[in-house]
Amino acid sequence: MKHKISIKLGLLFLISMILIELLLFAVLYTTVSSHRINEVMEELLTRGAGHRDVLENNFDESTLAHVALMESEAVTEVIITDGDGNILSESFNEEAYPDVFYEAIDGKAEEKERIIEDEWRTEPYVATVSPIIVENEQIGNVFMFSPSEVIRSIIGHLTRQFVLVMVVLILVTVLIVVALSKFITRPLIRMKEVTENLSTGKVEEYLDEHPNDELGVLASSINRLSEDLEWIKKERHDFLSAIAHELRTPLTYVKGYADVASKKETSFEDKDKYLNIIKEEATHLTDMVQQLFQLAKMDENSFVIEAQLVDVSKILTEVKEHLKPALEEKNAQLFVDVPSNTRIYADTMRFKQVFFNIVENALRYGGEETKITITAVTEKQHVIISISDDGPGVPESSLPYLFERLYRVDKARSREIGGTGLGLSIVREIIEMHGGVVKAFNDEGLTISITWPKEDNDEKNSLSR
Numbered sequence: 001m002k003h004k005i006s007i008k009l010g011l012l013f014l015i016s017m018i019l020i021e022l023l024l025f026a027v028l029y030t031t032v033s034s035h036r037i038n039e040v041m042e043e044l045l046t047r048g049a050g051h052r053d054v055l056e057n058n059f060d061e062s063t064l065a066h067v068a069l070m071e072s073e074a075v076t077e078v079i080i081t082d083g084d085g086n087i088l089s090e091s092f093n094e095e096a097y098p099d100v101f102y103e104a105i106d107g108k109a110e111e112k113e114r115i116i117e118d119e120w121r122t123e124p125y126v127a128t129v130s131p132i133i134v135e136n137e138q139i140g141n142v143f144m145f146s147p148s149e150v151i152r153s154i155i156g157h158l159t160r161q162f163v164l165v166m167v168v169l170i171l172v173t174v175l176i177v178v179a180l181s182k183f184i185t186r187p188l189i190r191m192k193e194v195t196e197n198l199s200t201g202k203v204e205e206y207l208d209e210h211p212n213d214e215l216g217v218l219a220s221s222i223n224r225l226s227e228d229l230e231w232i233k234k235e236r237h238d239f240l241s242a243i244a245h246e247l248r249t250p251l252t253y254v255k256g257y258a259d260v261a262s263k264k265e266t267s268f269e270d271k272d273k274y275l276n277i278i279k280e281e282a283t284h285l286t287d288m289v290q291q292l293f294q295l296a297k298m299d300e301n302s303f304v305i306e307a308q309l310v311d312v313s314k315i316l317t318e319v320k321e322h323l324k325p326a327l328e329e330k331n332a333q334l335f336v337d338v339p340s341n342t343r344i345y346a347d348t349m350r351f352k353q354v355f356f357n358i359v360e361n362a363l364r365y366g367g368e369e370t371k372i373t374i375t376a377v378t379e380k381q382h383v384i385i386s387i388s389d390d391g392p393g394v395p396e397s398s399l400p401y402l403f404e405r406l407y408r409v410d411k412a413r414s415r416e417i418g419g420t421g422l423g424l425s426i427v428r429e430i431i432e433m434h435g436g437v438v439k440a441f442n443d444e445g446l447t448i449s450i451t452w453p454k455e456d457n458d459e460k461n462s463l464s465r
Helices: 005-057 061-072 099-105 148-199 214-261 268-299 312-322 324-329 348-366 396-401 411-417 423-433 458-464
Strands: 077-082 087-090 114-117 125-134 137-147 308-311 333-337 343-346 371-378 382-389 437-442 446-453
Touching: 005 061, 005 077, 005 114, 005 125, 005 137, 005 148, 061 077, 061 087, 099 114, 099 125, 099 137, 125 148, 137 148, 148 214, 214 268, 308 312, 308 348, 312 324, 312 333, 312 348, 312 371, 324 348, 343 348, 343 446, 348 371, 348 382, 348 423, 348 446, 396 437, 423 437, 423 446
Parallel strands: 333 371
Antiparallel strands: 077 087, 077 137, 114 125, 125 137, 308 343, 371 382, 382 446, 437 446
């Protein structure tokens, strides 16, 4: 339970929010409380200054008594002294005055009003003094006192309000964080469930992609993964079915003819005939397994491509020379019309394999005395190589599938002439691994067009070196 992402996320949000709120409340509390204390002190200064102004105009017993009477009805207290510190009037009902008063009258003459005591936490009174100056001569002082309990009461009330608001805010924060963590983690939990189902082979589930955020993008990626897995599952099933069928046929031939050849009544002439058939089928099986092995290496990215600058004309001439026996056997002709110094970026061995497979395919399906032509056209970033034959071509409906694994246009005829349906799929894989594109179309026979990237920039030159 403690490892759930919703709990981790919720605790992280909650702790972060509470720390931020506490910091903000500490700053706000300090600011507000200081402001309220300053208000009390300013009010006390203002009150003393008001009495001082009245006394500067009428410094007599009647005014002194009136000021003392006013303060006796208020929370604040006043002491009025003459220039020597003698008390002329006061509103205190206590016999002892605050210590700060005695400290103030023992000091030097006051020049302006000021706060003489602001320790409201420890002292019973906060106090101010306002000098009475008439004709540039200080004739007395007005001492104002406010009980520190007033400030403590204000701060206590303020503290209770802040604590109440803080508790309410923390509770609201908890509720919001819980709701948000659930809201955020719900789609993540759903994604977890779908991915677990995908791992068990259930690929039919989909996620809602509507949110236009990172979760929506992730849901879209998981949906695409589900579709890809479904496609791979189907492809694997079809591929295994096709392989089983392709292997079953030659193995049936091998077993059947081996059984017939092993019978005592079979003549030596028939035995030789059956052994030749078994040899042909074994060769067919070997070729198929080798091509399947190459495709498997391509799928697991262990098919090494060591690309470098190569001369297309030179390599195709070598291919033609290598295929000379096969061409003579079929009475076929191979024409290479490629300008010299036509350069591309390719793995020489894999490049040759592409043309071996394509030309052998043309020889196999083009019939006797077929003519095969290879041409090349150089463009800015690519070289387009075309391989054409004058055979019967391919039905238009089959062209999109010509490079699919184990696809054969006429399975009965392919079986007859020994095709495996893997050669052109290997061609496509090699070309695409080089960054090229291959396609096929009919034009007085079958034409295979290869768009191969050309080496013409410093980055690829450095790679080739």
